[in-house]
Amino acid sequence: MNTSDTFQTIKSEYGHYASWAVWAAQGETPKSNIDDLSILNIDENPALLESLQRDLIFLGLNISRPIERPLGNFHDPRPMATDFKIRYALQDTPYWGGYMTDIIKDFEEKASGKMMKYLRSDPDFERENIEVLRSEIRVLGCSNPLIIAFGKDTELIARRNLGKDFTICRIPHYANYTSKEKYREQVLDVLDKMKAEQGGGLNAQPRESPRTLGEK
DSSP: OOHHHHHHHHHHHHTTTOEESOOOOOOSSTTTTTTOGGGGOTTTOTTHHHHOEEEEEEEESOOSSOOOSTTOTTOOOSTTOOTHHHHHHHTTSTTTTEEEEESSOSOOOSOHHHHHHHHHHOHHHHHHHHHHHHHHHHHHTOSSOEEEEESHHHHHHHHHHHTTTSEEEEEOOTTSSSOHHHHHHHHHHHHHHHHHHTTTSGGGSOTTSOOOTTOO
């Protein structure tokens, strides 16, 4: 499977909950252009594949509303949404372009406590979702990705199911009540420490030349 095929497979099979850590540039307001998905269109943005990193996986808990457009998750423009803080945190860093998905698929729930309660009552549902995530990782073609969990609940699920196989770290959830400037500081503090611990590069690779979908 060539790199364009990988991108299109992700979009067609997982696009209603997956996306990439790439956003259009901010305009006049912090949330402006956050939902401009033309940036994730390889016809309109031919350089896109070179910016995508298959070895970084940003992991959310579950969707809070239906995703109407492929790759639209984590690109929410609604007034109550805080996806814009992820853009601000990752802009002009080595972590831009990572893969983004939810650990629990197709389960619309705003309250994380209710989500966790449901998983305790139905462990088979959790296992099924983990298998979907593993299939995403296989399609990406990465053997040793860094999984970056948004928040404690996502980290808990990831560690109990994937901790023996992958490196997992936690960054604060972007919905936390904090400024975008403070959020960027918190996120980069975690990720830069992970980079340092892995010899100057996540997955022991120099951050100046991360693996991208542009590599065959």
